[in-house]
Amino acid sequence: MAHDAPSLEALVDDLLARLGDAECVALLHQANPAMPDHGLGAFHTGAEALHGVAWLGTATVFPQPVGMAAAWDADLLREIGDAVGTELRAKRAADPERVSLNCWAPVVNPLRHPLWGRGEEGSSEDPHVTAWCGEAYAAGLRGDDATVWKTVPTLKHLLAYNNETDRCTSSSSLPPRVLHEYDLPPFLGPLASGAAGGIMAAYNLVNGRPAHTSAELYEAVRAAQPDLLAVSDAYAPTNLTGAERAYATDAESHAAAIRAGLDSFTDRDADSSHTVAAITAALEQGLLDVADVRRAARRVLLARARTGEFTPDADPYAHITADDIDTPAHRDLARRAATAQVTVLENRGLLPLRAGSTLAVVGPLATVVKHDWYSGTPPYMVSAADAAGEAHPVTAHDGADRLRLRSRTTGLTLTRAADGALVADQPGDDVVAVTDRGHDMLTLADDATGLLWRGSDDGMVHVDATRPEGWVTHQVFARHVHDDGSWSLQHRGSRRWVRVEAWGGLASSTAEDLAAAERFDVEVVSSGAEEVARAAAGADAVLMVVGNDPHINGRETTDRPSLDLPDAQRRLVEAALAANPATALIVISSYPYTLGDLADRAGAVVWSSHAGQELGHALLDVLDGRAEPAGRLPQTWWADAKHAGDLFDYDIIDARMTWWYSPHTPRYPLGHGLTYGRVEYRDISLPNGLAGPAVVRVANEGDRPAHELVQVYAASTDDRIGRRLLGHQRVVLAPGEEATVPVELHPARLRTWTAARGLDLPATTWRIVAASSAGMAGPSLELTTAPATPDAPLPLPLVAWHAPDWSGVVGVAVDHVRGTAYRARSGAGRLGWPSVEPLPARLAMRLRVTTGLGGDVEIRCGGASVLGTPEQERRGEWHDVVVDCPAPGATSLEVRLTGTVELAEIRQEN
The missing domain is CATH 3.20.20.300 (Glycoside hydrolase, family 3, N-terminal domain)
Incomplete structure (x- = not known):
C-alpha cells in the first residue's frame, strides 16, 4: 500500500x-x-x-x-x-x-x-x-x-x-x-x-x-x-x-x-x-x-x-494465475518434502539396498498411493512399486486374495455388468480381489479392471470406484462366514446386507438382516499370503508395504479401533519373513502402530506418512541410499496400546500420559529415527545456562554421511513436572567427523502454571540430556530452576479449579459463560493446597449437585476433618455450605470429593 x-x-x-x-x-x-x-x-x-x-x-x-x-x-x-x-x-x-x-x-x-x-x-x-x-x-x-x-x-x-x-x-x-x-x-x-x-x-x-x-x-x-x-x-x-x-x-x-x-x-x-x-x-x-x-x-x-x-491495486499476489499449479518447482518440492519425512526405525544391515538387486514389492500399499479426506487431487502418483521398478527388477503383488463368489440364488458368479452394476445373471468366471482391512472391513475389487465395489444410499452396488473415498466410505463391506463356509456380505455404510434378485440377478445392499442376506459360495483362485511368499522367495530383498487407508479404520468421525497392525496384514508380513528374512517392513500410515515381534524380526523397519504424489520416489530415494535418512518421529510409538492411556482422558498430568509424563518405555520415542551413519553423543555443556545455546559434541563413527537431529531434553525430578524438549538442531556429519553443535534452547517450555504466578519456571532440579530421541540416552548434567517470584501462601478464596494438587477429578462448567469447578471422576477425587494463609474458624464451600445421589465434601487440615453436604432440595443450584474449620490457623488444606457433588470454591465465612 x-x-x-x-x-x-x-x-x-x-x-x-x-x-x-x-x-x-x-x-x-x-x-x-x-x-x-x-x-x-x-x-x-x-x-x-x-x-x-x-x-x-x-x-x-x-x-x-x-x-x-x-x-x-x-x-x-x-x-x-x-x-x-x-x-x-x-x-x-x-x-x-x-x-x-x-x-x-x-x-x-x-x-x-x-x-x-x-x-x-x-x-x-x-x-x-x-x-x-x-x-x-x-x-x-x-x-x-x-x-x-x-x-x-x-x-x-x-x-x-x-x-x-x-x-x-x-x-x-x-x-x-x-x-x-x-x-x-x-x-x-x-x-x-x-x-x-x-x-x-x-x-x-x-x-x-x-x-x-x-x-x-x-x-x-x-x-x-x-x-x-x-x-x-x-x-x-x-x-x-x-x-x-x-x-x-x-x-x-x-x-x-x-x-x-x-x-x-x-x-x-x-x-x-x-x-x-x-x-x-x-x-x-x-x-x-x-x-x-x-x-x-x-x-x-x-x-x-x-x-x-x-x-486490489496494492495486491502483491495479483500476478498469480491459474498456471501456477503443478509447476516443476512444486513437483520438486513435493519430492523433497516426501523424502525428508521418511523415517528409518530399525536397520539390521539391510539398508541401503544393493544396487540392481531384485525386489519383491508386496502388500496392500505396495502399488497404490492413498488419499485422505483433506487431500487434494494429485496430478500424478508414484507408488513404491512404480519407483522401485525404475532402478530394480521388481515383482509386485498387493497381497489380496483372489476369489470367485457364486450366488446360491442364481447359481452364477458375481460379475461387473457393462453399466457397472454388480450382478449374478450370466455364466462367467470373474475374479474378485478381496483386501481385508482389519476390524471386519473389506474392500472388494473387480480383478480385471481394479474397480472397487461401491454401495449407495439407494441400495445399488456398483463396481466403479477407483479408491475408498467420501464422507461415508461406501466402498467398505463386512463379511459373515457361515458354518458351511459360505459368505454373506454387509455394506458398512448403510448397515444393510447384500442380496441377489432371483429374477435378473441384480445384487443390492437392501436386506435388513443376515437372515435375508444372500449366501455366496467361495472359490479361492489365489491366496494373497501365498503369492506374497512366492514373490519374496524369488527376490534378493522384500519391501513389505503395509499400513492404513486413511478413509478406513480411523478418520474424521471415526477413531481407530486399535493400535495393532490388522491381522490380515500381519499374516502377509509373516509370510514374507518366512520366505525371505531380508524383508524391510515399510509402514505407510497416518499414525503409529504397535508392531511387536514383527519389528524385531524384520531386516529393517521404515515409516512414512501418506506422503502424496511423490511417495514412491521418496521411499526409494532413501531405501536405495540416494538420500540419507532424515526423518524423525514427531510422536511416540508405544510398545503396548495400554501405555497410551485412555482416549477420553485429557488430564495428561494426573493420568501420566504422553511422553511428558508416561512411566512406560516406548518402542520408538519421539524424535527417534536412524541414519545410515552411526552417531555418538559425547558431551553437553551449558556455558550460559538456560539462556543457551547448549553445546553438544557429536561424532559420526559410521562410513556414510549422517543427517542428525541433535536434541536436548530436560527431565524434572518431580514426575508432576515431567520431561520437555528444550531444543533441537540439524547437522550433517561426514564419515568420521566430530562436531560441536550449538543448540538454541527454549527455557519458556519448562514453565509451569500456578494461580499465583501464571506461567513461570518451577522450583525443581532438571537433568539436561543431549540425545537422539526422547529416550534420553546420552550425556547429561543437572540444573536447578526457581520461579522469578518465590511462592507465597495462597489467600482465600481458594478456587477449586486452581488447586495446585489434584487427582481423580473432572472439570465442570460453573455456568454457560465462564468459570470451572471440579467433581470426582469416578466417585472419589482429591484436591490439595500445600501452602495457604492461616485458615479461619468458619469456611463456606460453594457446592452444587446436578446428577446422581449427591455426595460430600470433606475438608482435611491439621490432622482433623469435617464433612460438608449439599442441600438436596437445591439440586442444580450453586449454594454455600458452611462448616467449622477442623483446625483454625492451619496452613495446608486437602479436600476429598465423593459422589457427584461439585465444588467451585472455598472462602471465609464472615
Whole structure:
C-alpha cells in the first residue's frame, strides 16, 4: 500500500460505519452476500489446505501434516505453505466466486493420543513442536508482505479436540496446568508471530462447556492476536441446541456464541437464512447488543481486507494465475518434502539396498498411493512399486486374495455388468480381489479392471470406484462366514446386507438382516499370503508395504479401533519373513502402530506418512541410499496400546500420559529415527545456562554421511513436572567427523502454571540430556530452576479449579459463560493446597449437585476433618455450605470429593 493510503483497519472501520445492522448480521454466516451498494462482492469463509489445496481439482499434494512434522525442518514447512498458498491463489484466479482465501489450516491440536481418528491432520505429540510446525506452515500460507496476506490461515480446532467418538457431546477435562502448558501453546505461537489470522472452534465441550461458547478460550487466544477471526466448525452451531442441549433456542445459542467471541457461523452450507434469523431474533429479544454483532462483523471484514480484497491495486499476489499449479518447482518440492519425512526405525544391515538387486514389492500399499479426506487431487502418483521398478527388477503383488463368489440364488458368479452394476445373471468366471482391512472391513475389487465395489444410499452396488473415498466410505463391506463356509456380505455404510434378485440377478445392499442376506459360495483362485511368499522367495530383498487407508479404520468421525497392525496384514508380513528374512517392513500410515515381534524380526523397519504424489520416489530415494535418512518421529510409538492411556482422558498430568509424563518405555520415542551413519553423543555443556545455546559434541563413527537431529531434553525430578524438549538442531556429519553443535534452547517450555504466578519456571532440579530421541540416552548434567517470584501462601478464596494438587477429578462448567469447578471422576477425587494463609474458624464451600445421589465434601487440615453436604432440595443450584474449620490457623488444606457433588470454591465465612 502507498505510504499515504489508509490502513486496513481504517478501511474496515469506514466500511463498517456505512453498513446497516442487518447487513452486519448477514456477514456473520460463512456465506457473505454481495453488497454492491458498498462495493462488497460475495464471500465465503473456508478453503481446505491441510497439505495442499483440497476439493478444488488438481493441485500439488504434499505429505500429511504428521509427515511434514517428521522432517523437523521449519524452512521446508514454510516453503510448502508458500507453495500451497500460491496454488490457492491460482485457484481463486481461475474461479473467484468459488474459492476463498480464508484458509482452514493448519491443525494445531497436539497428538495426545494415537487412537484419534484425525491424528494424520496434526503435527506432533509435543505442543511446542506442534506450535513450531504450525507457525512455519502458516507463515508460508500467509506470505511475506507486511500488509496483504497471500491467504489468511485459520488454526483448527480450539481446543482439546482429540477424539471422534462422541466428539459433539464429550467434554475434555483440563486442569489449568494442562490448558496453559499443553493445549494452548500450539495456538498462541502462530498467533503471536502473526503467521495465522483466525481460529476454528472445536466440536467438543471443554470442562463441561461447549467450546463454541467458551469466552475464556476466545480471550486466551485473543490475548495473542486481538483481531483474529473466530469461525465455527461445520454445523457445530446446530449442536448447541441439538446434541449438546446447552441452549433452549437458536436465538439463545447464537447470542451466547457471539458474546463469547465467535464471529462466523459455518452452518447449513450456503444457506444463511437460519443463522440470520437466529441472530436477528437474539437482537429483538435483547439477548445480544448491536455492538456485539458489529464487533464480530468487523473481524470478518478485516480478514477479508487482509487478502487484498478491498485494495486490489496494492495486491502483491495479483500476478498469480491459474498456471501456477503443478509447476516443476512444486513437483520438486513435493519430492523433497516426501523424502525428508521418511523415517528409518530399525536397520539390521539391510539398508541401503544393493544396487540392481531384485525386489519383491508386496502388500496392500505396495502399488497404490492413498488419499485422505483433506487431500487434494494429485496430478500424478508414484507408488513404491512404480519407483522401485525404475532402478530394480521388481515383482509386485498387493497381497489380496483372489476369489470367485457364486450366488446360491442364481447359481452364477458375481460379475461387473457393462453399466457397472454388480450382478449374478450370466455364466462367467470373474475374479474378485478381496483386501481385508482389519476390524471386519473389506474392500472388494473387480480383478480385471481394479474397480472397487461401491454401495449407495439407494441400495445399488456398483463396481466403479477407483479408491475408498467420501464422507461415508461406501466402498467398505463386512463379511459373515457361515458354518458351511459360505459368505454373506454387509455394506458398512448403510448397515444393510447384500442380496441377489432371483429374477435378473441384480445384487443390492437392501436386506435388513443376515437372515435375508444372500449366501455366496467361495472359490479361492489365489491366496494373497501365498503369492506374497512366492514373490519374496524369488527376490534378493522384500519391501513389505503395509499400513492404513486413511478413509478406513480411523478418520474424521471415526477413531481407530486399535493400535495393532490388522491381522490380515500381519499374516502377509509373516509370510514374507518366512520366505525371505531380508524383508524391510515399510509402514505407510497416518499414525503409529504397535508392531511387536514383527519389528524385531524384520531386516529393517521404515515409516512414512501418506506422503502424496511423490511417495514412491521418496521411499526409494532413501531405501536405495540416494538420500540419507532424515526423518524423525514427531510422536511416540508405544510398545503396548495400554501405555497410551485412555482416549477420553485429557488430564495428561494426573493420568501420566504422553511422553511428558508416561512411566512406560516406548518402542520408538519421539524424535527417534536412524541414519545410515552411526552417531555418538559425547558431551553437553551449558556455558550460559538456560539462556543457551547448549553445546553438544557429536561424532559420526559410521562410513556414510549422517543427517542428525541433535536434541536436548530436560527431565524434572518431580514426575508432576515431567520431561520437555528444550531444543533441537540439524547437522550433517561426514564419515568420521566430530562436531560441536550449538543448540538454541527454549527455557519458556519448562514453565509451569500456578494461580499465583501464571506461567513461570518451577522450583525443581532438571537433568539436561543431549540425545537422539526422547529416550534420553546420552550425556547429561543437572540444573536447578526457581520461579522469578518465590511462592507465597495462597489467600482465600481458594478456587477449586486452581488447586495446585489434584487427582481423580473432572472439570465442570460453573455456568454457560465462564468459570470451572471440579467433581470426582469416578466417585472419589482429591484436591490439595500445600501452602495457604492461616485458615479461619468458619469456611463456606460453594457446592452444587446436578446428577446422581449427591455426595460430600470433606475438608482435611491439621490432622482433623469435617464433612460438608449439599442441600438436596437445591439440586442444580450453586449454594454455600458452611462448616467449622477442623483446625483454625492451619496452613495446608486437602479436600476429598465423593459422589457427584461439585465444588467451585472455598472462602471465609464472615
